Amino acid sequence: KQEVTQIPAALSVPEGENLVLNCSFTDSAIYNLQWFRQDPGKGLTSLLLIQSSQREQTSGRLNASLDKSSGRSTLYIAASQPGDSATYLCAVSLSGYSTLTFGKGTMLLVSP
Amino acid sequence: NAGVTQTPKFQVLKTGQSMTLQCAQDMNHEYMSWYRQDPGMGLRLIHYSVGAGITDQGEVPNGYNVSRSTTEDFPLRLLSAAPSQTSVYFCASSTDRNGNQPQHFGDGTRLSIL
Numbered sequence: 001k002q003e004v005t006q007i008p009a010a011l012s013v014p015e016g017e018n019l020v021l022n023c024s025f026t027d028s029a030i031y032n033l034q035w036f037r038q039d040p041g042k043g044l045t046s047l048l049l050i051q052s053s054q055r056e057q058t059s060g061r062l063n064a065s066l067d068k069s070s071g072r073s074t075l076y077i078a079a080s081q082p083g084d085s086a087t088y089l090c091a092v093s094l095s096g097y098s099t100l101t102f103g104k105g106t107m108l109l110v111s112p
Numbered sequence: 113n114a115g116v117t118q119t120p121k122f123q124v125l126k127t128g129q130s131m132t133l134q135c136a137q138d139m140n141h142e143y144m145s146w147y148r149q150d151p152g153m154g155l156r157l158i159h160y161s162v163g164a165g166i167t168d169q170g171e172v173p174n175g176y177n178v179s180r181s182t183t184e185d186f187p188l189r190l191l192s193a194a195p196s197q198t199s200v201y202f203c204a205s206s207t208d209r210n211g212n213q214p215q216h217f218g219d220g221t222r223l224s225i226l
Contacts, residue, residue, distance in 0.1 A: 004154075031210075031211045032211050032212070034214060034215070036217075041219075041220075042219055042220075043116075043202055043217035043218050043219045043220055044155075044202065044204075044215075044217040045217070046214035046215060046216070049213070049214050051212070089154075089155070091155075093211040098143045098145070098160070098162075098206050098208065098209055098210065098211040098215065099145065099157055099160055099170060100145075100147075100155075100157065100215065101157075102147075102154045102155040102156075103154060104152070104153070104154040105154065
């Protein structure tokens with residue numbers, strides 16, 4: 001059974017810091033990996049999707065990398081802002097399907 | 113563009129009652145799914161559908177029924193509510209059944225079973 005682990009569970013940083021969120025998965029036969037953001041009381045917003053054949057994806061200040069062979073992904077947030085405060089979730093899908101297995105998330109707080 | 117719409121946003125039920133959580137999307141997406149989110153457990157897949165008339169079970173399907181009579185709607189039915197079904201329920205959709213496109217989530221239904 002695929003298991004997804006996110007470290008750390010919570011992170012507090014001052015504004016302006018660069019930070020890295022980690023995601024690991026036990027079964028390397030993934031089809032893709034997605035990073036989501038969840039604000040309190042809200043649904044999930046897709047940030048980045050990395051196909052298994054890709055090594056990284058970038059969107060603005062966000063960069064996600066994927067090392068399928070080692071079962072790891074990282075989400076890099078540059079020059080963090082208070083508006084980045086949210087829970088960040090990593091999810092993987094198995095070959096050819098849209099069903100997702102989620103990690104428990106990293107709760108990020110960026111202080112002004 | 114409404115995206116994925118879930119109703120109701122909040123609901124309190126008594127043990128044994130039944131209800132239907134509604135999910136509708138206006139993006140003509142083939143793939144739709146239901147997840148529940150519990151503290152310390154993360155999101156877990158309940159049921160999913162790859163198109164009208166096609167549904168399948170996810171990781172935690174017991175106590176829930178689904179049907180997909182149209183592309184737009186994917187309701188989730190609780191047959192006889194139990195306290196263990198207290199959770200936040202999220203509906204998601206995607207244009208691609210094969211996982212090549214991002215998934216869009218609704219804002220959730222917060223359900224309490226007394």
